Amino acid sequence: MTLTAFATIGRFFLSFFAQTGRLFLFIGQTLKAMLQPPFYFRIIGQQILRIGYFSLPVVALTSFFTGGALAIQIYYGGNQFNSETIVSSIVALGITRELGPVLGGLMVAGRVSAAIAAEIGTMRVTEQIDALTTLSTDPFKYLVAPRVIAATLCMPILALVADILGVFGGFVVGTQSFDFNAAIYVQRTVTFLSVEDVSSGLIKAAVFGFLIATMGCYNGYYSKGGAQGVGRATTNAVVSASILILAANYLMTSLLFSA
């Protein structure tokens, strides 16, 4: 009985360390593939379109409504008599530092990480990745690196769009629902926001982009067991990317704002 318990614990830790080691090896190989030629610019371009351009609507809508909801919460939760200053500044700060990159990242994780895992997972179970290898083409350079590069480049741009539309959402609610003066709202927002508020969010977004694509590629690359395995890889990609985004957000917030 005791031995069985030890064996179970041992198996769990062995599996955990094996998985962690494999993930770090995968990240190492990905970074190497990103930095060493050949670079598949055509595929990077395609992925920028798929990951960046086609994620614009979902990120834009999410951030616009979040900015609006944030404005309502701050207005009713805070001091309504001095709300014109508070709403504009907190919406701007909350969106640029946190909600823009994090919510944008989570939305893109749901959309892109799943799609990448499904695509690469299907390629794995239908031997297309083996075929790539036999055609003297490194799957890390051809499949993984372009997706990770594209996501890392696109996420800051998506976060910037999220910032602008989130602040705009707050502005629309403030001026239309609470009769704030538009000029004063804009002036307060501009005055209160610093470059660091925006740039910290963009740095976070780049890291989130890297995590989203890496988790999609990793889970897809190691998927096995046919359609069920691809389904599992897709779920794991979204869950792991989302958790890593939230954990990385906490770590980076601590690092960027602790000084």
Next chain:
Amino acid sequence: MSEKITLHDVHKTFGSKKVLRGVNLAIDKGQSLVVIGGSGSGKSVMLKSILGLLRPEQGSIRIDGKETIGLARDQRRDIDHQMGMLFQNGALFDSLPVWRNVAFQGLQNDGLSEVDARDQAVDSLALVGLGAELLDLFPAALSGGMQKRVGLARAIAAKPEIIFFDEPTTGLDPIMTDVINHLIRDCVSELGATTLTITHDMTSVRAIADKTALLYKGEIIWQGDADHLAASDDPYLLQFVNGLAEGPIEVEGQQISAATGAG
């Protein structure tokens, strides 16, 4: 005749399951070897080991006399470049049109322009009896037989010295099976390539093979000229060739026959 591919005492294990238990095999230059064997006998693992997709724990795999086990992918680029492979289900890239699939090697590694690559695709498709009207179609628009032929066109496009065929006729109707077998034979004789085919389709064996080997439980238990298949009195070979339920070959861990005295 010099040996193109040599396997010596190749072992491959997955967890506690020993799949290859000391495979010894030699393929001469220009020869067509067909490895037969039941499902789970280790055929695909052997093929993937030669292709460098799996790394055996023990033994030696030499191509043109050069040891390949343990070589990193970029170290075996020259070896990979002289190989072509037809996968069981074609393994065509879904996201690419037919012409990009067929000329993939040329486009990615040989520096072919798109115009030249398209020409190469037309030529390769012609060799497998397909026309240029397929060039811009995507694999999903093709039937299983056509996908296989496009896969064959891709395998021979770069004029490789060695071509591997993994179950080339599985899932095809008898007519398409015959078409594929003839295409393989014609392509191989035209290119002068060395080929290794794994199959359990005896029609393919008779059509393609110069030499045949029987893989059973991870070991080559019989090999010889294809002409000698019918004359052999090896009980394992007889059972497999004639498709008999009774005989020494165990199916999924259960021995069917009493031929060896066991139940």
